[in-house]
Amino acid sequence: xxxxxxxxNWKMHKTPAEAxxxxxxxxxxxxxxxxxxxxxxxxxxxxxxxxAALKGTAVKVGAQDVHYEDQGAFTARISPxxxxxxxxxxxxxxxxxxxxxxxxxxIVNKKAKAALAHGxxxxxAVGESLAQNEAGETETFVSQQxxxxxxxxxxxxxxxxxxxxxxIWAIGTGRSxxxxxxxxxxxxxxxxxxxxxxxxxxxxxxxxxxxxxVKPNNMADFISQPxxxxxxxxxxxxxxxxFTELIRITADLTV
Ligand code: 13P
Numbered sequence: 125x126x127x128x129x130x131x132x133n134w135k136m137h138k139t140p141a142e143a144x145x146x147x148x149x150x151x152x153x154x155x156x157x158x159x160x161x162x163x164x165x166x167x168x169x170x171x172x173x174x175x176a177a178l179k180g181t182a183v184k185v186g187a188q189d190v191h192y193e194d195q196g197a198f199t200a201r202i203s204p205x206x207x208x209x210x211x212x213x214x215x216x217x218x219x220x221x222x223x224x225x226x227x228x229x230x231i232v233n234k235k236a237k238a239a240l241a242h243g244x245x246x247x248x249a250v251g252e253s254l255a256q257n258e259a260g261e262t263e264t265f266v267s268q269q270x271x272x273x274x275x276x277x278x279x280x281x282x283x284x285x286x287x288x289x290x291x292i293w294a295i296g297t298g299r300s301x302x303x304x305x306x307x308x309x310x311x312x313x314x315x316x317x318x319x320x321x322x323x324x325x326x327x328x329x330x331x332x333x334x335x336x337x338v339k340p341n342n343m344a345d346f347i348s349q350p351x352x353x354x355x356x357x358x359x360x361x362x363x364x365x366x367f368t369e370l371i372r373i374t375a376d377l378t379v
Contacts, residue, residue, distance in 0.1 A: 133357065134166050135167075138362070143166045159182065171255035190244065192234035217250065248287050250273065250288070251336070267314075288334075300339075310334070
């Protein structure tokens with residue numbers, strides 16, 4: 125009912141030349157896994173080369189952020205019209221951007237609206253800190269992030285959005301969250317919040333990824349959870365072997 129989506133967030137890795145060589149090796153290996161939507165999100169400067177190299181393949185391209193204005197005096201920023209035609213997806217609200225660039229829920233919401241207005245599909249990232257997790261605040265906080273991100277977004281645009289639940293303490297730490305617990309957080313804090321905003325009929329079709337130390341050895345445990353529709357992957361997306369393996373595992377578990 126929901127096509128799984130596995131996206132590699134390369135973060136600040138790979139030069140344009142490295143990125144192009146990487147996807148030329150990757151794309152033929154991923155071709156046959158058509159039950160899974162396959163996405164790579166390179167750094168901005170590598171996007172033109174990657175996008176050109178992937179033309180005509182099954183692998184889609186995403187950006188790691190986008191500004192909410194079309195143009196203007198915003199040094200170092202990249203706007204939706206600049207990305208249009210080069211990428212299909214854009215990650216918005218990654219915890220590293222929230223932390224380092226001050227992206228608040230309000231900014232995330234503006235970016236999501238701007239992306240949608242230009243036909244780009246947001247992957248909206250949410251997730252709690254270790255302190256919030258230990259204080260038992262996860263569901264309240266994540267639900268609030270969802271309400272903030274979707275504020276004013278009409279129901280007919282919601283299915284163009286993917287949500288990525290990434291607990292901050294699980295990112296890049298090798299300490300992934302427990303799959304059953306993730307499933308419950310996604311169900312209660314994300315899908316139920318979306319159901320409250322848009323109704324069950326819309327909410328049940330929204331794709332929700334897990335992210336945070338996803339590796340080939342734990343992928344099956346996440347993907348076999350009913351609420352988890354794929355993964356947003358950092359470290360393990362940087363190697364052809366491991367990224368291919370994540371997608372193979374997802375395809376194998378998809379009916
Ligand atoms: P890791 O898979 O390296 O933990 O990163 C997760 C992430 O932040 C993806 O956006």
